[in-house]
Amino acid sequence: MQAIYTERETYLQAAVVMLQHTVFTAAGIEPAEWEGKKYRVSCGFPIGYRGSRTGKVVIGQAFDPSISADGTAEVFINPILDNPAEVVAVLAHELVHVFAGNACGHKGEFARIARAIGLVGPLTATYAGSDLQSKIDSITAALGLYPTALLALLEHGNLTDYELADKTGLQQNSIGKRRKDCQDAGLVTHYRDDDGNKVKRPAPSGSKAYVWMLTDRGEELAKQIKREL
Numbered sequence: 251m252q253a254i255y256t257e258r259e260t261y262l263q264a265a266v267v268m269l270q271h272t273v274f275t276a277a278g279i280e281p282a283e284w285e286g287k288k289y290r291v292s293c294g295f296p297i298g299y300r301g302s303r304t305g306k307v308v309i310g311q312a313f314d315p316s317i318s319a320d321g322t323a324e325v326f327i328n329p330i331l332d333n334p335a336e337v338v339a340v341l342a343h344e345l346v347h348v349f350a351g352n353a354c355g356h357k358g359e360f361a362r363i364a365r366a367i368g369l370v371g372p373l374t375a376t377y378a379g380s381d382l383q384s385k386i387d388s389i390t391a392a393l394g395l396y397p398t399a400l401l402a403l404l405e406h407g408n409l410t411d412y413e414l415a416d417k418t419g420l421q422q423n424s425i426g427k428r429r430k431d432c433q434d435a436g437l438v439t440h441y442r443d444d445d446g447n448k449v450k451r452p453a454p455s456g457s458k459a460y461v462w463m464l465t466d467r468g469e470e471l472a473k474q475i476k477r478e479l
């Protein structure tokens with residue numbers, strides 16, 4: 251089934267893949283071990299958010315597979331969160347619930363994995379310690395150029411910023427910054443001709459723009475994301 255994700259859910263999905271590859275391994279959980287787990291991650295208002303009498307905001311929630319019709323754990327990330335680093339830290343907490351199962355609550359296996367991956371603070375309201383924070387920073391940098399753009403480069407090989415905006419529908423005025431973040435994260439590089447010269451193609455203004463391509467690491471990540479979607 252080809253699911254259609256919103257930009258935001260695609261982002262969450264890609265962040266899940268990267269957390270599994272770069273963060274959960276610290277708890278001895280290999281990426282392949284997630285294959286048996288059924289879960290869905292989406293953006294939504296968690297139960298208890300609207301009209302909460304305590305005024306306490308629930309920022310993420312993981313529901314046990316037993317309450318879903320098809321036995322899938324449902325993870326919701328509150329759309330009010332718009333700081334990417336915070337979103338990814340909350341996502342990590344919810345994924346610990348998915349892996350540990352909801353029976354142990356915030357104790358037992360949940361507590362062990364949460365601490366092992368670097369979540370600190372009270373177990374019911376964790377945040378990222380400095381080691382985890384730096385891993386999360388590299389995840390959000392890598393996702394700076396949104397997954398749809400990485401996938402567009404995977405599909406089309408090489409594109410200028412203008413062509414990227416055109417293929418993805420992303421805001422053209424923000425794509426340069428996102429592409430630069432991806433370049434800094436080693437996911438995107440200049441497309442060069444056989445003589446090693448950086449290739450340029452005409453921009454709408456009549457000037458010329460550099461053409462960009464995925465690095466091997468960028469291509470690997472894009473393929474991972476494509477497999478997961």
Ligand SMILES: [Zn+2]
Nearest residue numbers: 343347356374
């Ligand atoms: Zn929790």
